[in-house]
Amino acid sequence: MKRTYEKPIFLEQNVGFANKFQSGYYEKMTTKIDGVPVKDIMDNFGSPVFVFSEKTIRETIRKYNRAFKTYYPKIVFAWSYKTNYLGAICSVLHTEGSIAEVVSEFEYEKARNIGVSGDRIIFNGPYKRSGILKQAVEENAIINIDNFDEIYRIEEIALQLNKKIDVGIRINMNSGIYPQWTRFGFNYESGQAFSAAKRIAKSENLNLNGIHCHMGTYIVTTKAYMVETVKLVEFMKILEHQLEVDIEYLDLGGGFPSKNRLKGVYLPPDFTAPTIEEYAKAIGETLLANVSPEKFPTVYLESGRSIIDESGYLLTSVTASKRLLDGRKTYILDAGVNFLFTTTWYDIPVKVGIEIEGPAEDVTLYGPLCMNIDVVRENVKLPPLSPGTPLVFNPVGAYCVTQWMQFIEYRPNVVMISESGEVEIIREAETLEDVIARERIPERLTKFEL
């Protein structure tokens, strides 16, 4: 192989590090995804490009189902659309038996459009527009009420439709984790949740049949889930005894961590986070120990990031390098925070997409946006990279392709590698037409001379 010229530099010696991992960057290479060369994908679908592995998604959801169902029989996974609502991704999960969990009019319509029937959609969220709420009621969606005003609105809809509607409520609680999310749902310990339940039970047109709680995200202790489950079961029993309602489901929300690296956490997640088996054991054993079999409720799990994160890759290219005044080496990539929203919390692991030799150096990775905040990685050890070198960010399957923005750049192709190794586009790169399709320029502004 022809060796490219690299300008000599002075490197600080990091003895311990170098000794243990040799030159460090051999680990930092991902040249193939599911057997398909990174280079080929970029040649065919451009740069940057998002890549999803169908195999990883299926293996993950199957593993999760196996883990949870062997601890508790009535587990149903509900795919949290906000985590990734690309049609193909949702469909893969629906073919694995997951139902849909949505939090807005758009997500509800998206799920319906993909082919999920209303009764297989869990409708959450602090604000559900009246139009879509009415449709959800008519289609017998599983609706979790967030606040008192929503109780009144839903009751109104029920009256209009002359129907008695099954509803659940979202509650929040102290399960020993920080921060405690108290802004969603009714608080448990203060008695607010019981008041809400009582109000619903008194209603002629509402029937309380479920309890929902989503404690937060990236929760790295199984203890929190034990506490959550105990409290939900306890609340279920209180409601059944005192209000004579029949609780048919408990929705434990999501929140299991992915293998991404939270900023400021030194050890990688394999060391800090429990395995999915451990979460399953904590939840399942708590349920088995506290509920008798005839009363087993259906348990929904809305796990998002933990299921999808690892299956997603962003392939991007180095476009230029620049040494800053302080001597630090930086690279400018063709993808930035516009597509990697999760860099806000994560130091997303990045690897080189082709084989490269040379000593690794601490560098900073910038995106292409003409904005100071566009920093993809503050600090990462990489070998010398010449323009055109592909870089692979992974995991990026969660939240990136939903929270990405069309700012300055067109959003790129998203492809999926099927189980048999074919690479298919699941979302085409945007063009000018896509971006301006909804714009209207008033007639009087169409003519100008400069």
Added chain:
Amino acid sequence: MILGVLIAVATFVDLNTGLCGIIAIGTAALFRIITKPSKGGYHPFDYYNPLLVGLSIGVRFKLSLLTFILILASAILTYVLTVVLKNLLGKYTALPVLSLPFVIVSSMVYLATLRSSNLFANVLIYHSPVTYFDLPIWINGYFFSLGAIFFSKNIIVGYLISGALLIHSRIMFFLSIAGYYTGALVTGEFNAAHTTTYQDMNYFNYILIAIAIGSIYLIPSIKSYVIALFAVLGSYVVLGATEVLFQNFSLPVFTLPFNITVLFFIYYSSIINSRLSTYTYLKNPESNLDYHINYTKRFELTFPGIALPFSGEWTISQAFNGLITHKGLWRYGVDFVIEDEQNQQFSGSADVLKNYYAFSKPVLSPIAGNVVEVINNIEDNAVGSINREDNWGNYVLIYDLRGFYVKVCHLEMGSVIPATGAYVTVGQKIGCCGNSGYSPTPHIHIQLQTGVNNNHPTIEFQFEQVADNNSNFFNRITPEKDMVLTPVFSSKKKKRIFELLLGDLMEFSIDDGNSKKNETIEVILDENGASCLKCGAALLYFEVHKNVFRFYKYFGPTSSILKYFFHAIPSIPLCDNNLIWTDRLSLNISLRGFMKNFILILQSFYWDIADNNVNCKFTGNYKFETHNITRLLSREVGSTKSEVKIHDKKFIEHIRIQKNGSIININRIKEKN
């Protein structure tokens, strides 16, 4: 119905006889009303003995005041005898009274009146047989015998009865012929007088015996036919003997040979093989057979059923008569492990117990019962080694009230939850899967045994309410190696939706393309306390068995909205999973007319000549499709497809049935609040 009308007509061919019969029934009914303090049930079958006695007097004496009093007296006597005999027989046996009261009373009446010279002033002239067509005597003999059942010597009555039999039931018709000629030929051979043979009216006994045994009291089958014909043969002796005996007193034998023979043969059959007997008599023998085949194939319990002892998907690594350890006394055992997509039982290193998916997973009670014995302190083996001393390892032994013990073995040390004496329910956690005892890698072993000790033999069993890894649901399944099974737990919501309560009313519109009408369906309890849907004269019985809602019996007109329900929805598993299941229907629900009756006659010889399965599949959580295919000799002779939508509150919202090119739409009419 038709039979009744024809018999009435037949009787009225002779007015005197008919009138006497009516007087007898009237008397018996009146007597019942007078003697019974409150309004009671109506038992039409208590009146045919008085009717027969009335008729028997009618053929002998002209109606007059004296005759009238005689009928009165004997009808009451017969009725009393009927009720008493019925009660006695019912108490000690399951035998019917047949026409015994008639034989006893009529014989006594005939004997008693021999001395009543006043009555003989009214004696009827002897009727000579009336024929119309010049048919050979051996053909006429059959019709005369049929007529003689109702004391008629007019061959027309024989024609009518024969026709009525043919319309009512082909099986009965064929048996009447087979019975008659078997009896007649044998008797003729013995008596060396074939011509007179065909003039002996008492041969109707052969006909009745063949029909009663071959098709009424036994379910039509090769066995019932054979028993019937042997009974006819045997009755030759009874008939001959009684004839000779009764002749001394100028008495006819009436139906005495029939009564004696039938009672003995059906009693015998019920002792020898209870599965031959008819338990509920439906419209005709064909319907009995249809119902019996379907009921047996759908519900018959072969072995005890228990639930799977775990949650989630487990693989059977060794089943009954397994090659490794399930042998001899212990041949009915089943071992379960957990495997992943690569058919591996562990992730990571194979030497670490904790890496096995099965290890430490909850073990659930497969039955409800009391815990008899618990072992909880045997160390779990390292992977690959076994403990031959305590070969069951840690286990729980539970007693089931059905009369057997269930043993769940190789549990994790210290994981067993219930104590000896505790009552556990199905699905309750009793411990965790471990690797104790004769177990090289973590697995659950389960067996049923007849007693508490190790040397009590194991018994065969099935698992109930399970799904395999292709989403097929089984109400019961016999475990086999490599099956991947999951216990199916019910959905609370669907159980609520299918909880139909007494008095519930539901309104539906039914549109078959030509006409549209509304029907109201009510949930009622029948006189035995069984739940059913009622719509007009139609009744559709339902039950929730474990996690399955199912219909099991339909009574009513050939066309009713309830019959469509049964056809479209034989059963529904009430669970969250989108499963595939199969069921079967009686032909009565799927077919009509000739084809149905034709198949049933064939099925009386060989059940499996036809089948009538329904393949069902959830297409959404609240939607499913069913496809009923009727096959004769593997050829499709009927097909009905239905799409069903479950109502969000109660029962069914919509059914669309596609049958023979026509489409029937059934829609729930929204009730007003």
